[in-house]
Amino acid sequence: MSKTQEIVKKITGYHLFWPLFCLVIVLLFNLIKTPTFFDITIQNGVLYGYLIDVLNRSSELIILAVGMTLVVAASGGTDISVGAVSAFAGAVCIFALGTGETYQIPYIFGVLLAVLIGALCGAWNGFLVAKMKIQPMVATLILFTAGRGIAQLITGGNILYVKVDSFKRLGAFLPGVPIPTPIFIAVIVVIVTSLILKKTALGLYIQSVGINAKAAKLVGLNATVIQFLSYVFCGLCAGIAGLIITSRIYSIDANNAGLNIELDAILAVALGGNSLGGGKFSIAGSVIGAITIQALTTSLYAMKVTADQLPVYKAIVVIIIVALQSPELKKWMKHMRVKNSTQNVERVVEQ
Amino acid sequence: MKKKLVSMLLGLTMVGTALVGCSSAPAENSTPKETETKTEAPAKEETKTETPAEEAEEKTDELITIGFSQVGAESDWRVANTESMKSTLTEENGFNLIFADAQQKQENQIKAVRDFISQEVDVIVIAPVTETGWETVLGEAKDAEIPVIIVDRMIDVSDDSLYTCWVGSDFYQEGLDAVDWLTEYMDGLGRGQDQLNVAVLQGTIGSSAEIGRTKGVRDGLQEHSNYSIVLEQTGEFTQAKGQEVMESFLKSGEQIDILIAQNDNMAFGAIDALKAVGKKPAEDVVIVSFDAVKAAFESMIAGEMNVSVECNPLHGPRVAELAKAIMNGEEVEKIQYVEEGVFPADTAAEMLPTRVY
Helix, strand or coil: CCHHHHHHHHHHHCCCHHHHHHHHHHHHHHHHHCHHHHCCEEECCEEECHHHHHHHHHHHHHHHHHHHHHHHHHHCCCCCCHHHHHHHHHHHHHHHHCCCCCCCCCHHHHHHHHHHHHHHHHHHHHHHHHHCCCCHHHHHHHHHHHHHHHHHHHHCCCCEECCCHHHHHHHCCCCCCCCCHHHHHHHHHHHHHHHHHHHCCHHHHHHHHHHCHHHHHHCCCCHHHHHHHHHHHHHHHHHHHHHHHHHHCCEECCCCCCCCHHHHHHHHHHHCCCCCCCCCCCHHHHHHHHHHHHHHHHHHHHCCCCCCCHHHHHHHHHHHHHHHHCHHHHHHHHHHHHHHHHHHHHHHHHC | CHHHHHHHHHHHHHHHHHHHHHHHHHHHHHHHHHHHHHHHHHHHHHHHHHCCCHHHHHHHHHCEEEEEEECCCCCHHHHHHHHHHHHHCCCCCCEEEEEEECCCCHHHHHHHHHHHHHCCCCEEEECCCCCCCCHHHHHHHHHCCCCEEEECCCCCCCCHHHCCEEEECCHHHHHHHHHHHHHHHHHHHCCCCCCEEEEEEECCCCCHHHHHHHHHHHHHHHCCCCEEEEEEEECCCCHHHHHHHHHHHHCCCCCCCEEEECCHHHHHHHHHHHHHCCCCECCCEEEEEEECCHHHHHHHHCCCCCEEEECCCCCHHHHHHHHHHHHCCCCCCCEEECCCCEEEHHHHHHHHHHCCC
């Protein structure tokens, strides 16, 4: 085997290679179709460009995907309630802050309340999954359906608007800062999570519980607590995402806030090369997956694909990306390559 | 310590869910109760009328009993729709209204209609949850010779004699009205003959409002060769998507003179996107919107929106008129559109106090 082949193998073997490869491919399409896609300028004192949009708009998805990754890794199941929990947390936050000219309670309490609600919802999910041993999808289905209902109860079925201008900062820009605030929040969430997982043994614990909960128990890990904590963390992320979602539109629309975002979050985890069966996981992979999803949406907008055809294109690209990462397909391609080369060798021998 | 904290959290969430369970339960129960108590009302009246003089009996005879099955209370628009029915179909106006909230479920509506038939109401009014699945129950109403008025959404039945008439919005006309206002406004600005680029934020693809408004706007603009639709994308009727798509529109390299948003919420999102890049909404980009909800009037007063074309939920008066006509044995038109206004920014301040939704 030549040296270049070895290098290629090393690169393609890197666990983030395929997720990154897919993201690059999606972006490369733009290079051909809309060359202005990569332009970044400063307009009105803030950064302006499609790439900024991609990062900005994918922020809440990144945050949710981080939480989802841990849930998937620890329990081998998905938390389908994150979208509804975001709406719930956002509704509580806005309800507590009030819709008057000034806040009813200090802003920071509103934020803490939203995060707390998220964590509580996560704790409920975690209790059902880790302690009661209910299938994750069924357990989280409860809040998936109830979450929006509770949010509707809180808002009285109306869209509540916050009139205080500073409420918009979280979802838009801080004064004097050219980068959208959601990007900062996403970066902070990712860094803090990675640090916790790397600096403590929690990452390893989650992985071992996900691979084999019984074996983990035998070596002295409390699988129940670890699964429980991963759901709490996922709920907490949903609360933070809910804050961004509501701040972007400075209002809570309980029907539409975070609608279907749980599916994108699960997809982000899958696109990041993580197994949905639990065990080994990569936060970075999920982040790349989340950015890929948003890059795809923004690219299709930029290419002016009409609204009725949009879902078709999305589906096709997702199929291709998932297929590219499928181990079976890789095995099959390897098999074909080996077959080809042996045929070549045979031909050479015959000659 | 940790364990205690965890168990405390758990306790809290459980209490929380239990509370929610309690508070949502009465809400669910309230509908049947409501219908029950209300359906009892006419029965009580009958027993009353037996004892007093004949006048009272005459009075109940004169009242037209209407059974109204409403979708639910999912939006301000719907609440205003219900309110309009309740405030118009009163005893003073000669009606006895039996109201049933279906909570967004067709099976509740079918049950309500069957109740209405067994109570022998004079007219059945349905605001359908879905378009399909009405044949059987409307057949029963027809057999009982009870006229049926459909409001808001249309129903899809093979035999249109199953209902007497339909009352609702003409989304296509709304689209045309918007273009009429727009061209007049641009003429007024002296830009009527300029080459003008239009961006359209569509609603949820396939919804009747989106189909009608898209077609209305397109057909309207076709008559003016200097207007061209350069960008068109769905914002799914939400503010968040409206903002996201508008951000993308702004970077497309196309000059945008006019934005047509197919509902107010998307327009709000688009306005934010414009403001973020330092463009002045309603000045740099003319903003045309639909629905005319209260918040849109506030936005117009703030000078950020130019016009909103109404989607009128106040079906009550028209339904009352129709019910009376039907009871008098008059023939009525099958399709009845409600009147819808166009509200430009300069009338917003005086109109706002009169808006109910």
